[in-house]
Amino acid sequence: MQYSLPLNHDELSSIPCDTFKGDAARSKAIELGLAEVVDVIPEAIQDANNSLALKTYFNPSRPIARWGDICEQACLRLLSGGWKQKKIHGQPCLINQAGNIQIIFMSPNDALCDEMGIISSSYPKGIATELKLLANKCHYSEQKFIRTFIVYYQPCSQIDNMDSNTIPFEIAYAVGIHRIKESREKSKCYPTNHTLRLMFSEPHSDLESYQAPQSGGDDDITEADFSDLVAV
Numbered sequence: 001m002q003y004s005l006p007l008n009h010d011e012l013s014s015i016p017c018d019t020f021k022g023d024a025a026r027s028k029a030i031e032l033g034l035a036e037v038v039d040v041i042p043e044a045i046q047d048a049n050n051s052l053a054l055k056t057y058f059n060p061s062r063p064i065a066r067w068g069d070i071c072e073q074a075c076l077r078l079l080s081g082g083w084k085q086k087k088i089h090g091q092p093c094l095i096n097q098a099g100n101i102q103i104i105f106m107s108p109n110d111a112l113c114d115e116m117g118i119i120s121s122s123y124p125k126g127i128a129t130e131l132k133l134l135a136n137k138c139h140y141s142e143q144k145f146i147r148t149f150i151v152y153y154q155p156c157s158q159i160d161n162m163d164s165n166t167i168p169f170e171i172a173y174a175v176g177i178h179r180i181k182e183s184r185e186k187s188k189c190y191p192t193n194h195t196l197r198l199m200f201s202e203p204h205s206d207l208e209s210y211q212a213p214q215s216g217g218d219d220d221i222t223e224a225d226f227s228d229l230v231a232v
Contacts, residue, residue: 015175018196019115025198032141033099034149034171034198036081037074042167042202044073045153052156063107063156070153071105091128093148102148104129106191107155113168113199122155124180124188133174133191140173140196149173150191171198 020028029038048069055062071092075085083096094103106125111117132148140147152170176193 015193015195017194019199020197021113021115021199025200028196029171029198033096033101033143036078036083037094037103037151037171038198038200040074040077041151041153041169042200044070044077045167045169047073049159052159066156067105067107074103074105074151089128089131091126091132093132100143100146102132102146103151104132104148105151105153108152108170112152112154112158112170113201115199119152119170119172119194119197120190120192121152124190127187129191130177130179130187130189133177133189136173136175147173166201166203168199168201170200172196 018028026035026038029035048066051069052062052066055065059065071085071094075083075094078094082098083094085092086095087093088102091104095101106129107122109117109120109122111119135146136148138145138147140149150170150172152172154168172191172194173196174191174194176191177189178192179187179189181188
């Protein structure tokens with residue numbers, strides 16, 4: 001079940017956001033040292049989607065397994081370019097030390113690649129995500145500081161219910177959070193105040209594309225079930 005954001009438009013985004021699509025988004029990614037990420041993400045998502053197609057709805061771990069597959073496939077494709085995967089506060093990240101860049105992955109709300117919408121995650125995140133986003137104090141282009149970018153990818157609930165010839169995703173930079181639960185042991189939050197959104201919609205490759213299974217149940221294990229464990 002998807003959580004509802006208890007926020008209005010102003011609370012979700014109280015600062016200006018630089019938004020780029022298409023060629024402009026690719027040019028900005030090159031400028032920021034993210035060109036390799038843009039190149040591999042569509043292939044990583046498609047591989048994960050094809051793996052997802054082998055699982056029926058009776059497998060409740062389909063959504064979280066897809067998240068893991070996307071992380072894995074992106075990492076495998078980026079290793080030769082100086083990237084590595086590392087767990088920071090228990091959360092797997094793709095890291096480029098030369099560029100002071102960290103990448104985390106999450107499924108978004110319904111504003112993916114929507115310039116008029118306000119992007120955030122589809123589920124609340126854990127303390128590891130909170131710490132990284134609150135550390136994003138510098139401008140997204142300040143390469144002398146460590147910056148955490150979010151890759152938002154199309155959630156299972158969308159690809160299961162629509163046919164598409166493209167793979168939409170975003171690379172975004174958030175500098176704030178909305179905390180919905182706080183205690184000594186657990187904290188949950190949504191990313192807010194994105195100052196950069198790079199929107200892409202890439203065509204499927206010639207490989208066989210994803211097809212949703214035909215039957216199943218209602219008790220999927222989603223990111224919400226793992227937000228405090230892996231802080232996705």
